Amino acid sequence: MVNFIQNAIEEDLKNGKYTEGIHTRFPPEPNGYLHVGHAKSICLNFGLAEANGGLCNLRFDDTNPTKEDTEYVDSIQEDIKWLGFSWGDRKFYASDYFDQLYAFAEKLIEKGLAYVDDLSAEEIKAYRGTLTEPGKESPYRNRSVSENLDLFRRMKAGEFADGEKVLRAKIDMASPNMVMRDTVIYRIAHAHHHRTGDKWCIYPMYDFAHPLSDAIEGITHSVCTLEFEEHRPFYDWLLDALDFDPMTRPRQIEFARLNLTNTVTSKRKLRQLVEEGYVRGWDDPRMPTISGLRRRGYTPAAIRSFCEEIGVAKANSLVDVAMLEHAVREDLNEHADRVMAVLHPLKVVLTNYLEDKEEWLRADNNPMHGGARYVPFSRVLYIEQEDFMEEPPKKFFRLKPGGEVRLKHAYIIKCEEVVKDADGNITELRCTVDPDSKTGGKTAGRKIKGTIHWVAAKTALDAEVRLYDYLIETDADGNVPKDFIGALNQHSLETIEHAFVEPSLLHTAAGTHYQFLREGYFVVDPDTTPEHLVFNRVVGLRDSWAKAKKK
Structure with a gap:
């Protein structure tokens, strides 16, 4: 030191x-x-x-x-x-x-x-x-x-x-x-x-x-x-x-005390947020309390690393909260297993795949420390709504009418038909699967630019997912205004009541971390029960601080 x-x-x-x-x-x-x-x-x-x-x-x-x-x-x-x-x-x-x-x-x-x-x-x-x-x-x-x-x-x-x-x-x-x-x-x-x-x-x-x-x-x-x-x-x-x-x-x-952008670190103000009901309690994941950070999914190692990184100064300054988020990503990238979860599901039917067929495909857990699991694959899947566009722009490498995409750990599929309801909303995609395109197949090496995640509908687990943003809206420099109550972010919590996750998460314990592929890092919330899974987003995958350091 x-x-x-x-x-x-x-x-x-x-x-x-x-x-x-x-x-x-x-x-x-x-x-x-x-x-x-x-x-x-x-x-x-x-x-x-x-x-x-x-x-x-x-x-x-x-x-x-x-x-x-x-x-x-x-x-x-x-x-x-x-x-x-x-x-x-x-x-x-x-x-x-x-x-x-x-x-x-x-x-x-x-x-x-x-x-x-x-x-x-x-x-x-x-x-x-x-x-x-x-x-x-x-x-x-x-x-x-x-x-x-x-x-x-x-x-x-x-x-x-x-x-x-x-x-x-x-x-x-x-x-x-x-x-x-x-x-x-x-x-x-x-x-x-x-x-x-x-x-x-x-x-x-x-x-x-x-x-x-x-x-x-x-x-x-x-x-x-x-x-x-x-x-x-x-x-x-x-x-x-x-x-x-x-x-x-x-x-x-x-x-110098720690001052973070987008963050209130006054006990008096934090108490006001709790007592006046702006948050669920001292451990609300939007709170900068240690109990709130713990419930949000921040790790002790990440917080210690962050404190070491910012050092000890003699003059007060404002530290970018992205530094803390970077430390969390660094830790979770090494330790969190990768799994598949679909937050905004769109139904996909593989028309040339047998209705009663089910395969268990090998999936890697974490490239940092290895390990593997098996995930079920069947005729009906869910993908993210944003992974399909009917009229995509150039360089859109996900699914589109007549286009192909690789499903992570699985096959290449091609969109053949778009099904809509009476209001014109897309309700289902009908696709075909290339049966030889999975690992070990004749066309496994066929190059496809886009790879997306998915879950099989038959075995998918219904889950509640809570997406958190900064509690306080600040100025361009990240400073909290004096009227911090008036600056509360009305969109600091988005709750997705019916997301779908792969069945390997069925008996997961509160506090367990995962990287939802292409979505971010998540943690199992203490509200979870065997009948009702609840996940909190810890941080997204994008790391603005890491990018800033490289410049």
């Missing part, structure tokens, strides 16, 4: 820091499902630990009980395991440290570095000033140590209502960094916590709990996204104020 964070780690080790070894952490807040941006952070934190022979903790920063739930805790653990990483016995919660964090807060008060403030949230905001004007000190800023301790202990005892008082760090109201203008470190919240129950009615703010949790766990490098860069001075100030050893205490390093 080579990146600027790894370089910083090596420099720290060279300077004699962290002699006990490198220790990172992945610190999600359990207030929603993880998304693809978190996947980058997971790969980075666990990857840095592995590259340096160190350890990586999983720590839930559960300091906001009004938005947290054990559902999110469970889903986060499942996602990390699915991506291929393990935290061993090092699963922690910020709530494990609530007693210690409270003691640290009292220590700050005793050192004259924290005070209880009676200003409301709106007043605190007004007193903070602007980027060009210094803030104004609270009238409660100079309370005595004893008064602050008394008030803080009464806050803990539940004597005050939510919002009535807060504990603030006492730093510098004229600081050019707004975070350093006496940031709030504890607030009152009479809320039930998913782990500590009703023991606490005051909770530490994230900026207070996070660095101290890092320090308690012996984290050496606290890797955060760039929005925390302006919070780093407070991170360091707090550890200084509480006398943590500079040679062993954690060092915060920021990296």
